[in-house]
Amino acid sequence: xxxxxxxxxxxxxxxxxxEGIMPMTTDATNAAQQQFSAGDASPLTGIPIIYKDNFNITxxxxxxxxxxLANYRSVYTATVVERMQATGSISIAKxxxxxxxxxxxxxxxxxxxxxxxxxxxxxxxGSSGGSAAAVASGLAPVAFGSDTGGSVRxxxxxxxxxxxxxxxxRLSRFGVIAFASSFDQPGIFSKTAADCAxxxxxxxxxxxxxxxxxxxxxxxxxxxxxxxxQGKTIGLVRDLFDRVQSAEAQARYEDAxxxxxxxGVTFIDVELPNPELCVAxxxxxxxxxxxxxxxxxxxxxxxxxxxxxxxLNALYTASRTEGFGPEVKRRILLGTFALSAGYYDAYxxxxxxxxxxxxxxFNELFExxxxxxxxxxxxxxxxLGQDFDYNDDMCTISANLAGLPAISHPIGLANxxxxxxxxxxxxxxxxxxLNLVHQFQ
Ligand code: GLN
Numbered sequence: 517x518x519x520x521x522x523x524x525x526x527x528x529x530x531x532x533x534x535e536g537i538m539p540m541t542t543d544a545t546n547a548a549q550q551q552f553s554a555g556d557a558s559p560l561t562g563i564p565i566i567y568k569d570n571f572n573i574t575x576x577x578x579x580x581x582x583x584x585l586a587n588y589r590s591v592y593t594a595t596v597v598e599r600m601q602a603t604g605s606i607s608i609a610k611x612x613x614x615x616x617x618x619x620x621x622x623x624x625x626x627x628x629x630x631x632x633x634x635x636x637x638x639x640x641x642g643s644s645g646g647s648a649a650a651v652a653s654g655l656a657p658v659a660f661g662s663d664t665g666g667s668v669r670x671x672x673x674x675x676x677x678x679x680x681x682x683x684x685x686r687l688s689r690f691g692v693i694a695f696a697s698s699f700d701q702p703g704i705f706s707k708t709a710a711d712c713a714x715x716x717x718x719x720x721x722x723x724x725x726x727x728x729x730x731x732x733x734x735x736x737x738x739x740x741x742x743x744x745x746q747g748k749t750i751g752l753v754r755d756l757f758d759r760v761q762s763a764e765a766q767a768r769y770e771d772a773x774x775x776x777x778x779x780g781v782t783f784i785d786v787e788l789p790n791p792e793l794c795v796a797x798x799x800x801x802x803x804x805x806x807x808x809x810x811x812x813x814x815x816x817x818x819x820x821x822x823x824x825x826x827x828l829n830a831l832y833t834a835s836r837t838e839g840f841g842p843e844v845k846r847r848i849l850l851g852t853f854a855l856s857a858g859y860y861d862a863y864x865x866x867x868x869x870x871x872x873x874x875x876x877x878f879n880e881l882f883e884x885x886x887x888x889x890x891x892x893x894x895x896x897x898x899x900l901g902q903d904f905d906y907n908d909d910m911c912t913i914s915a916n917l918a919g920l921p922a923i924s925h926p927i928g929l930a931n932x933x934x935x936x937x938x939x940x941x942x943x944x945x946x947x948x949x950l951n952l953v954h955q956f957q
Pocket of ligand 1: 617642666
């Protein structure tokens, strides 16, 4: 039934299904049925799960929505997928995305943009737009995405679902195709924080296959959902709420803040590190890392191989020219420039120093507060074809620079489109964030 539903996919959220790919559908369904009859089903047994198309799952096409990998089939499975499969859940399909997770509207996909389920003339957000639209339109109750600079939280906000980006290192990156390795973190989409907690509990544990995966114990994400939030002090980023243009969205934010106050939360105004500077540092650093990570797609070791070349250098050039889309090329150029000998100190090194200053600033803030409340985006989902500025990412990027956990949750509609609000927590405070949102919901 779910597969039938997925195949209708009016939003272009899905790139391929896992049908017929063992042990994804038939085997997994049989195993789930056995678990049910044996009485040892987990809360995720039999639940269909959608993965962004940068998650490797053996046998599936894993394209990163790029012509470079249009025919690539995975030869191994990402750790988070393996852990989800161990719960008895069923990997059902792979979701559309911006090419190599670079973008904010899903329009950088080589396979077409994703339509917003609330209004198909608008984008679903990005880069995990397919995963967000899939959950919003009911194709699956849970989807995975990746969040390097906001790519789980922002599409979650644009599509009216909940999106969690855990602390950097909490979920294994093994098997998730790299964009910017010091920022990348798998993230979870579902309708509610409670469902995110169940999924996080099933996937968060140390992984020897990812050297940046933390050894720290996990918390009881589900068990802590009932904890009192009374008396917590939350920092309110007034400056960013004030920058929201739409009066309707402003009203939703005021309502949400009041609702949090009713739960017994106290707000104090805080200022985040300069958001424009965060955006600048992020784009220098993430592009530098991407220029290195994407050098492997040369048409020989990996990826599309051009037939229009006579020698090796021409083969590399033609393969990359044909395989990558314009945004990916822009990032590779920017990153290669920032890392080049004469400019390294002026750009890359400076941005690294800024990253440290931003982290220090968060650490200072967190001495007096429990978490931080801010918009997920200053705008609701823009129309397809409309310009999207790098600065439009300013609400999500600082959490990635500092490696902090953050969650976006829906708070209603403005002019027919969803509005999302975001909480940023201390390192490894996922249980607290999930509980706050759970109480709100
Ligand atoms: N929009 C940001 C970018 O284009 C974030 C992407 C992401 O989180 N993958 O880099």
